[in-house]
Amino acid sequence: MGQLPPLLWLQAFESAARTLSFTAAGNELGVTQAAISQRVRLLEDRVGQKLFVRHARSLTLTPAGQAWMPSIHDAFMRISEGTLEVFGSTTEQPVTIRTTPVIQQSWLAPRLVAFHRAYPQVAVRLVSAIWPDDFGPEGADIEIRYGKGGWAGVDMQSLGEDQLQPVCSPALAKTLASPSDLAGHTLLHAAGFGIGWSGWLQAANVADMEARCWSITCDNQVMTLVLASQGGGVALTHRRLMERRTDLAAPFALSVVSDERFWLVRPNRRHVDEDAALVWAWLVESR
Template structure:
């Protein structure tokens, strides 16, 4: 871009400002300390201001250097993100899978163990996300998202229809014979889901009974399941989440369908790496 200093000068400044050492910056960029010093001097001449104060055994940034550094760091970070978004990470980097904690524990974990036994040389990195804005193509090869599946620039494979059911500990279930017995019980809510307790209670013919129930609201389903297993109330969750647990039971067969569901997702604008393709195929084959 017209007016910008050469990239190698900017790299020298970023590395030296981050490490506060011309020697360390040279080692990082595989050049000599003298080369870093020369590039910094040329950069300062171009800008017309000093960026570093050279002390006998150390460095410090001048006010101008301190003011400029955040912009340079942001520019390099955005360049790295854009490169990964379009071209993907390096071939030998771990395959990054991003999803919610509850999906990691209840759906991903058993499948990932089986994948690891079949592909022991493929390194997988799990990243937790809670809110919709935590997701995005940057930094992840694959994702498991919850929603309607209409994300721009993403290939999405449905993990199946969803139905929400009440679950609780066996002790709590023992005192629930009909849906009306929920009155007075603590209802555990997981924020962010389109289908919640009002929809289930209406389907059960007891709409409004939540007004007679204490409430606990959590930002993850992991916490609602933990509280429910401890006898702290009744959670509304996905039916498949209780199938492999012996500390939670479904007191009523009634379920309420949800238009939202979980999706296996990956960017559609880049060629997946071989290792990422192997994990995608493995997770998809059991659907």
């Protein structure tokens, strides 16, 4: 291929390939969407192959783009890490933590308050993730993910075994003596659970109960818990997220073990920022 393409073209490709959005890449690099699109087209002309398939509202990588992306991303990571190791950080950057809103509210918030009291000089930035695709090592020092683990390119620390249990408003909980009392009530479903209501009902020996209940499905657990707290039905949630909540009650003792769990996750880099390491250690200690 001869001489390497300009760095700005490679940077535009790396950002667009990571975010699968020319607009997001432009926001990240401080230029317009049109500028990113132009740089990518110039890069495609230079290498002689298309790197993206352009859809009406989205992008996907071509096979060539998919094959090239890891090398380009790794090259930028090495430049960044090498610069940091030789010259150090030139500006104070906040420690970025990315996770879902329900984990932020129910698990992370009290631990972050305690951390800030102990280390007020450490700046922290929270970023919300809703969908699994929102996660990834780029742009976050620490993530709290839910799943079976096994992600590539990251260090992981399990937050422990997880169990799922029904919860509802305290008033409704007083009327539910056994799982069979759920008949005629509303089951609140959150998308994305490996084990959902069907798994819990089967463990409670009332597998047919789902057909005897009303149903509301939400794309996030925050909403199911809000609905449950306001008497809108019974939600299934993680016991770990019920530590400090007083607006919800567990009507039944039965919980089911999930093969998924919460994980602390961070990019597997040679250099770890001192403040990020401090936050990581605090969260591991307070699991």
